[in-house]
Amino acid sequence: MSYVNPEGDFNRDTKYIETRITADGRDGYPVEPGRYRLVVARACPWANRAIIVRRLLGLEDVLSIGFCGPTHDERSWTFDLDPGGVDPVLQIPRLQDAYFARFPDYSKxxxxxxxxxxxxxxxxxxxFPQLTLDLSTEWTEYHRPGAPQLYPEPLRAEIDEVSQRIYTEVNNGVYRCGFAGSQDAYESAYDRLFTALDWLSERLAGQRFLVGDTITEADVRLFTTLARFDxxxxxxxxxxxxxxAELPVLWAYARDLFQTPGFGDTVDFAQIKTHYYVVHADINPTRVVPKGPDLANWLTPHGREALGGKPFGDGTPPGPPRDGERVDQTL
Structure with missing residues (x-):
């Protein structure tokens, strides 16, 4: 399976299944405790967002979660972490089975x-972008006491603006570098990425979080890329x-979030490295997974408290991860 675009620029297909789960059920899928299962892979940055938001909002008892393994083939993500390679709730070995159950000719x-x-x-x-917003805005009846306001109405326009630049230039920008098929495409993508990272460094030099005085959806979206950067x-x-680790402001900001309950305790560095270095065989044909870098420094003091703000505002952090959802994290 090839990921690099031989024509040069990498262009992500952004057409997703736009059906929404809402409080009023207008798309035919009302919010109901126990009805739905969130399927993720800890390796994937887009899925990592959903894992974080579900945990921050305390939706564990309302929305069950299934974990795919860190690698996949051309057909599908698979449930190879589960006994017998079958999801215990959905009773399927491949995520594609759920897609085909609704769209038998699904081709994306x-x-x-x-x-x-x-x-x-x-x-x-x-x-994935709408999914986490809906967890914040449509599932409010089931949020835990003290859950953070990740998408507060007064800040939504600014969150949307910041998030859009983070998506195009950083979240997707790293892929634009990695999957570029020509020198010119790569260098253009590289310049765009680091221009955005410099902008973020300037923005975060004087404020603890991206928008307002607490964590928001924008911080979740940036964090999952920063966690995978080194x-x-x-x-x-x-x-x-x-x-x-050589960008002082962003490195301190990333450590601040990593040490905040709900962020770092969702990150599985071993699965992350396995996914990228094994699945992208056209970039890494040996499939050898690097041993480094040393990750213990994620737990060093960051000093960001001096900028004010509180991660959860007047709310509270989530409790420890549930049984079966803990990351085997050796830093």
Whole structure:
């Protein structure tokens, strides 16, 4: 399977299943406790967003979660972490089975995160940007006491603006570097990426979080890329002007979030490295997974408290991860 675009520029297909799960059920899928299953892979940055938001909002008892393994083939993500390679709730070995249950001729990529309707076994949505916003705004009846306001109405316009630039220039920017098929395409992508990282460094030099005084959806979206930067994107995707650990403001910001309950405790560095270095065989044909970098420094003091703000505002952090959802994290 080839990921590099031989024509030069990498262009992501952004057409997703736009069905939404809403409080009023206008798309035919009302919010109901226990009805849906969130399918993710810890390796995937887009899925990592959903894992974080579900945990921050305390939706564990309302929305079950299924974990795919860190690698996949051309057909689908698979449940190879589960006994017998079958998801214990959906009773399927491949996520594609849920896509085909709703769209028998589905021809696009089988992506995570995806939410599946358990009674029918059919996928509802894989629209990852809207999915996390809906968890914040449509599932409010089931948020835990003290849950953060990740998408507060007064700040939505600014969150949307910042998030859009983060998506095009950073979240997708690293892929544009890694999957570029020509020198010119790569260098253009590289310049765009580091221009955006410099902008973020300037923005975060004087404020603790991206928008307002608490964590928001924008911070979630940036964090999942920053967490993967040194283990994967710096080398594998050739994003090597500097390591994250050599960008003082962003490195301190990333450590601040990593040490905040709900963020770092969702990150599985071993699965992340396995995914990128094994699956992208056209970039890394040996499939050898790097041993480094040393990750213990994620737990060092960051000093960002001096900028004010509180991660959860007047709310509270989530409790420890649930049994079966803990990351085997050796830093």
């Amino acid at each position: 990529g089988i992506t995570v995160p995806a939410i599946v309707d358990v009674p029918t076994g059919a996928v509802v949505t894989n629209d 283990p994967v994107y710096h080398g594998h995707f050739k994003c090597n002007r500097q390591k994250l």
